[in-house]
Amino acid sequence: MTEQIGTNTNKLIAILRGVRPQNVIEVAETLISVGIISIEIPLNSPSPLHSIEKLVNRFGDVIQVGAGTVLQADQVKDIKTAGAGFFLTPNVNPAVIQKSVELNLPCFAGFATPSEAFAALSHGVHGLKLFPASHFGTHYLDAIRAVLSEKVPLVAVGGISQKNARQWLSGGADSVGIGSSLFTADIDMKELQKRGNSLLEMTREADYA
Secondary structure (H helix, E strand, O other), X not given: OOOOOOEOOEOEEEEOOOOOHHHHHHHHHHXXXXXXXXXXXXXXXXXXXXXXXXXXXXXXXXXXXXXXXXXXXXXXXXXXHHOOOEEXXXXXXXXXHHHHHHHOOOEEEEEOOHHHHHHHHHOOOOEEEEOOHHHHOHHHHHXXXXXXXXXXXXXXXXXXXXXXXXXXXXXXXXXXXXXXXXXXXXXXXXXXXXXXXXXXXXXXXXXXX
């Protein structure tokens, strides 16, 4: 994969919270069919490492597979062993960030304030994740962006949907993580394809440079 998470060439991360290993291939095939090529498996899903391994083994040369809700440093080694190419956290944990640097596994640390953002950057984090984004809004993101280097990849996660993803992308986020508005554990694949198409159409219609 040449496209990188947190850049304008890879705007959507599908967050598959609750996905099961026995369903993950079918779900990924549906997302790939509409052009979504970044997938996050949250670690509070059933057997998440198994799902990551299955995706990497089947689609590793087609999509980027990452982990989410990473809370502990020892989990970083586990997800790298499973084949994850990136991961996101809901908070700033220096031990987790330092382990990501040690293992050369890109980490997007969850932050809510400028102090948290700069603390994460001081520990060498690859990128940042505004979370929960919907609580703060795009005006807050714009203010944060004013003091951050443009080189810092920033993902907005939390309350992002087909209705507001365009607003977040044009408001300063390089990428957005889409959770329950795209995927739920019991979703029908036709509905997933419909939602995915709607999101991809949104990102194709505008220039977010």
